[in-house]
Each structure stands twice: as C-alpha cells, then as structure tokens.
Amino acid sequence: MILSESAGHPELLRVTRAAHDRLSRGERVAHTDLSWMLKEAARKNVYPALHARYGAAAFDEMVVVLSREIDRQAPVRSR
Numbered sequence: 001m002i003l004s005e006s007a008g009h010p011e012l013l014r015v016t017r018a019a020h021d022r023l024s025r026g027e028r029v030a031h032t033d034l035s036w037m038l039k040e041a042a043r044k045n046v047y048p049a050l051h052a053r054y055g056a057a058a059f060d061e062m063v064v065v066l067s068r069e070i071d072r073q074a075p076v077r078s079r
Contacts, residue, residue, distance in 0.1 A: 001062050002041050005049045012040045031073035034066050 003016040016037055019029045041047060051059050 001050050001054055001058070002037055002046060005046045005053070006041070006044075009040070009044045009046070012037070012044060012046070015040070028073075029069075031070045034070050035074075038063070038066055038070075 002012070003020050006012040006016050015033060019033055019037065022029050041050075047059070050062070054062075
C-alpha cells in the first residue's frame with residue numbers, strides 16, 4: 001500500500017520497492033526498514049492518500065500487520 005503512494009518521495013519509494021521485492025521472493029524484511037517505512041510515510045503525509053484509496057479498515061490492518069512484524073523482530077531491551 002505504501003509503495004503505491006510513494007512515487008513522489010524517492011527514498012520512500014526505494015525502500016518500499018526493495019521491501020516488496022524481498023517479500024515477493026519469500027525473504028524477510030528487517031524491522032528497521034519496516035519501522036522506517038511507517039515513520040517516513042507519516043512524515044511525508046502519505047497516510048491520507050492511503051486512507052482515501054483503500055479505506056480506513058485496510059489502512060488500519062496494514063499498520064497493525066507491519067507493527068506486529070516490527071514488534072516480533074525487534075530486540076528486547078533490558079533496563
């Protein structure tokens with residue numbers, strides 16, 4: 001979803017395209033890349049276009065799925 005709306009943002013497009021390509025080959029995408037994608041899409045104000053194009057439920061599901069994968073991969077930090 002982010003890839004479809006990132007054409008106007010070259011770095012976001014590059015990272016999302018690379019993530020899409022890795023996933024399509026069955027490879028893992030690092031949590032750091034996924035986290036960066038979510039943050040950068042928010043910073044570049046891509047979310048309103050995603051909401052409009054796909055609807056709130058699909059947008060929310062995308063964020064939840066990416067967030068769960070980030071949480072699953074991220075190292076646990078001890079205090």
